[in-house]
Amino acid sequence: MKKRVYNFYAGPATLPLPVLKKAQEELLDFHGTGMSVLEISHRSKEYDEVHKKASELLKELMGIPSNYKILWLQGGASTQFFMTPLNLQINGKPMEYVHTGAWAKKAIKEAKLYGEVKIVASSEDEKFTYIPKNIQFSDKVAYAHITGNETIGGIEWQEWPKVPNQVPLVCDMSSNFIDKVIDVKKFGVIYAGAQKNLGPAGVTVVIVREDLLNRVPENTPTMLKWKTHAEKDSLYNTSPCFAIYLCELVLEHIKMLGGIPFMEKQNRKKAKMIYDIIDKSNGFYKGVAKKESRSLMNITFNLATPELEAKCVDEAKKKDLIGLKGHRDVGGMRASIYNAMSVEGVSTLCEFLEEFQEKNQ
Amino acid sequence: MKKRVYNFYAGPATLPLPVLKKAQEELLDFHGTGMSVLEISHRSKEYDEVHKKASELLKELMGIPSNYKILWLQGGASTQFFMTPLNLQINGKPMEYVHTGAWAKKAIKEAKLYGEVKIVASSEDEKFTYIPKNIQFSDKVAYAHITGNETIGGIEWQEWPKVPNQVPLVCDMSSNFIDKVIDVKKFGVIYAGAQKNLGPAGVTVVIVREDLLNRVPENTPTMLKWKTHAEKDSLYNTSPCFAIYLCELVLEHIKMLGGIPFMEKQNRKKAKMIYDIIDKSNGFYKGVAKKESRSLMNITFNLATPELEAKCVDEAKKKDLIGLKGHRDVGGMRASIYNAMSVEGVSTLCEFLEEFQEKNQ
Numbered sequence: 014m015k016k017r018v019y020n021f022y023a024g025p026a027t028l029p030l031p032v033l034k035k036a037q038e039e040l041l042d043f044h045g046t047g048m049s050v051l052e053i054s055h056r057s058k059e060y061d062e063v064h065k066k067a068s069e070l071l072k073e074l075m076g077i078p079s080n081y082k083i084l085w086l087q088g089g090a091s092t093q094f095f096m097t098p099l100n101l102q103i104n105g106k107p108m109e110y111v112h113t114g115a116w117a118k119k120a121i122k123e124a125k126l127y128g129e130v131k132i133v134a135s136s137e138d139e140k141f142t143y144i145p146k147n148i149q150f151s152d153k154v155a156y157a158h159i160t161g162n163e164t165i166g167g168i169e170w171q172e173w174p175k176v177p178n179q180v181p182l183v184c185d186m187s188s189n190f191i192d193k194v195i196d197v198k199k200f201g202v203i204y205a206g207a208q209k210n211l212g213p214a215g216v217t218v219v220i221v222r223e224d225l226l227n228r229v230p231e232n233t234p235t236m237l238k239w240k241t242h243a244e245k246d247s248l249y250n251t252s253p254c255f256a257i258y259l260c261e262l263v264l265e266h267i268k269m270l271g272g273i274p275f276m277e278k279q280n281r282k283k284a285k286m287i288y289d290i291i292d293k294s295n296g297f298y299k300g301v302a303k304k305e306s307r308s309l310m311n312i313t314f315n316l317a318t319p320e321l322e323a324k325c326v327d328e329a330k331k332k333d334l335i336g337l338k339g340h341r342d343v344g345g346m347r348a349s350i351y352n353a354m355s356v357e358g359v360s361t362l363c364e365f366l367e368e369f370q371e372k373n374q
Numbered sequence: 375m376k377k378r379v380y381n382f383y384a385g386p387a388t389l390p391l392p393v394l395k396k397a398q399e400e401l402l403d404f405h406g407t408g409m410s411v412l413e414i415s416h417r418s419k420e421y422d423e424v425h426k427k428a429s430e431l432l433k434e435l436m437g438i439p440s441n442y443k444i445l446w447l448q449g450g451a452s453t454q455f456f457m458t459p460l461n462l463q464i465n466g467k468p469m470e471y472v473h474t475g476a477w478a479k480k481a482i483k484e485a486k487l488y489g490e491v492k493i494v495a496s497s498e499d500e501k502f503t504y505i506p507k508n509i510q511f512s513d514k515v516a517y518a519h520i521t522g523n524e525t526i527g528g529i530e531w532q533e534w535p536k537v538p539n540q541v542p543l544v545c546d547m548s549s550n551f552i553d554k555v556i557d558v559k560k561f562g563v564i565y566a567g568a569q570k571n572l573g574p575a576g577v578t579v580v581i582v583r584e585d586l587l588n589r590v591p592e593n594t595p596t597m598l599k600w601k602t603h604a605e606k607d608s609l610y611n612t613s614p615c616f617a618i619y620l621c622e623l624v625l626e627h628i629k630m631l632g633g634i635p636f637m638e639k640q641n642r643k644k645a646k647m648i649y650d651i652i653d654k655s656n657g658f659y660k661g662v663a664k665k666e667s668r669s670l671m672n673i674t675f676n677l678a679t680p681e682l683e684a685k686c687v688d689e690a691k692k693k694d695l696i697g698l699k700g701h702r703d704v705g706g707m708r709a710s711i712y713n714a715m716s717v718e719g720v721s722t723l724c725e726f727l728e729e730f731q732e733k734n735q
Contacts, residue, residue, distance in 0.1 A: 016403070018407070020409050020414075024415070025415060025615060051620070052383070089597075092448075122596070214612045214616070215576045235455075250451075253617070256617075341417075
C-alpha cells in the first residue's frame with residue numbers, strides 16, 4: 014500500500030481500513046472455500062451465513078424490535094422515493110412530507126405520482142439551512158415522511174418529530190444511518206443507501222414494521238413489493254452479495270469499537286472539532302447550516318469568494334485531504350465525516366483549515 | 375492464496391483469476407488515489423474513467439451500433455421483467471412472449487400487469503427441454519420477448535428468431551450474455567444480470583435502441599424509466615461502482631484474450647467436451663436438453679437415481695469441483711461453464727465424470 018488519503022467525499026465514502034484489509038485478504042479465498050465471495054452462489058451455505066449475520070448485527074446494534082423486517086435491496090434511496098408511496102399508499106388519503114432540501118424534494122416528486130402530497134413544513138424560506146420545528150402532523154394521512162439528514166445543505170434532525178400514533182413515520186436516513194443511537198420503534202419505515210455510513214454503493218437497507226407490508230396493491234410488480242423481499246429474507250432474486258458482505262464487515266467493526274453509542278460519541282466529537290474552527294474563524298469560514306440544525310455528517314461552509322474556496326480545496330488536496338468541494342448545485346465547501354472518518358483525519362483537516370486561514374485572511 | 379477450486383455455480387459464478395488478482399491488488403489504493411474504488415465518489419474523475427471505459431469496451435467487443443444506449447442498472451433481470459413492459463408498452467397492443475422455462479415464466483408474469491400477453495410459442499409440452507422453432511411472430515404487437523438461455527433447463531437459442539421489421543425483439547441474455555458473437559442490430563433491447571458472464575451480482579446491463587426510449591408513460595417513477603438512465607449515462611443516482619469496475623476488468627480481460635470470437639470458440643469447445651461424455655456414457659449420464667437446443671452455458675443431466683446424483687455431487691466436491699447440484703426446482707445435476715470457466719476446469723470435470731461412471735455403473 015502506497016498511502017491512504019483522508020477522504021471527505023459525500024458518498025460513496027471512506028470505509029474503515031480494517032474492513033478493506035479483511036476484504037482484500039480474503040478476496041481470492043473466502044473462508045477456505047477456494048472461491049471469492051464475489052463468485053459464490055447467493056444460495057450457498059457460505060454466503061447465507063454472511064447474509065444472515067448482516068441482518069443479525071444490524072438488529073443487535075440498532076435494537077430493532079422483532080416486529081420489524083430488515084431488507085437488503087438494490088436501486089438506492091432514489092428507488093425508495095417511489096417504493097415508499099407505492100407500498101404505503103392508502104386510497105384517498107394524502108401523504109405528508111417535510112421539505113428540507115434537495116433529497117426531500119426528490120422524494121416529494123416521486124410521491125406525487127401516487128396521490129396527494131401535503132408539505133407539512135418546509136425550510137425553503139431560508140434556503141434549507143434549518144430543520145423545521147414544532148410541526149403539526151395530521152392524523153388523516155397514509156404516512157409522514159422526513160429526510161434524516163440533507164447531505165447537500167448539511168442539516169440534520171436533532172430530535173425526531175412527534176407524529177400521531179396511527180401514522181407511520183418514514184425516514185430517509187441514507188446519510189445519517191447509524192450515526193447515533195435512535196429508537197427504531199418511533200419509525201414505521203427507515204431506508205438508507207449504504208454508501209455513506211454502512212458500506213459501498215449498490216445496496217440499500219429498508220427497515221419496515223411488519224404490519225405495513227400488507228398495504229401494497231396486489232397488481233404491483235413482484236420486485237417492487239417490500240413484502241416479496243420480506244418473505245424471502247431478501248433472497249427472492251440474486252442479492253448484491255459483495256456489497257452486503259462489506260456491510261456485514263462494517264457492522265462487525267462497529268460492534269468491536271463499542272457499537273452505535275461509540276459512533277455517536279465520536280461523531281459528536283469530530284463534528285464539534287470542525288464547527289469550532291468555523292465559529293472561531295471570525296467569519297473567515299461561514300457555516301451554511303443554522304447552529305441548531307447542524308449535521309454531524311456533512312459540514313457545509315463558505316469562504317469569502319468562490320476563488321478562495323477553490324484555492325482551499327486545491328491546497329487541501331495537496332495535503333491528501335480529498336473531496337472537500339461542495340455539491341455542484343450549491344457550491345461552497347463540504348466536509349463529509351461519516352462513521353469511518355477517523356478523529357485523526359478530522360484533526361488533520363482542522364489543522365489545515367487553521368493554517369489556511371492564517372495565510373489567507 | 376490457499377487454493378482455487380473449480381466453481382460450476384449457475385451464478386454468481388466464477389470470475390477470471392487475473393481480474394480478481396487485479397481487484398485485490400488495487401483494493402486499498404485505486405490508481406494511486408490513496409482510496410479504494412469502493413470509496414471514491416461516483417462523480418470523481420477516477421471513477422468516471424472506469425464507468426466510461428466499461429461502456430466503451432462493451433460497445434467495441436459486441437459491436438454495438440451508435441443508435442443504442444448502454445445502461446448499467448441495479449435490481450437484476452428480475453427488475454427488467456417489469457421494466458420491459460413498462461418502458462415498451464403501447465396502449466391496446468399485446469406483447470408476445472416465447473415460453474421456454476422458469477425465467478421466461480417470470481418475465482411473462484410481470485408483463486401481464488401491463489396488458490395482454492400472447493404466448494406465441496412454448497416448450498412446456500416437453501418440460502422445457504427445447505427451444506421452439508419456426509415461430510410466427512405477429513406484426514401487431516408492442517414487442518416480442520425471448521429468453522436467450524434458460525439456466526435451469528439448460529437450453530439456449532441457437533439461431534435468433536425472425537420477427538417482423540417494425541417489432542422490437544427483446545432478449546433476456548442474463549445467462550448467455552457475450553457467450554458468442556451476436557448481431558446486436560437484430561434486437562431492440564438486450565438485458566442481462568452481470569453475475570454469470572460479465573461480473574459480480576449487483577449490476578444489470580440494458581442495451582436499448584434509442585428510438586425505444588420514448589414510449590414510456592410520463593407518469594412513471596424516474597428510476598423506472600430507461601430514458602432517465604440513458605440521458606444521465608447511468609449516473610442519475612449513485613451507480614453500483616464496484617460492480618461496474620469489475621465488469622470493466624472482465625471486459626478488458628476478454629479483449630486481451632481475443633474478444634467474443636475467442637470466447638465463443640472456447641465455449642463451444644468446453645460444452646462439447648462435457649456433452650461428449652454424456653453422449654458416450656451409454657445412458658449412465660442422461661442429458662436433459664434436446665440436442666438441438668443444448669446450452670453452451672448450463673449443462674443439465676441426470677443419473678439413474680437421485681441418490682447416485684447426490685453421490686456424484688459429493689465426490690466431485692471432494693475433488694474441488696463445486697456447485698454441480700441441479701436447480702432446487704428440477705433436481706439432477708448441472709455444470710455451469712460460463713466464459714470464466716477454464717478449459718482445464720472442464721477437462722478436470724470430464725475426467726472425474728468418466729471415473730465416476732467406471733466405478734458406479
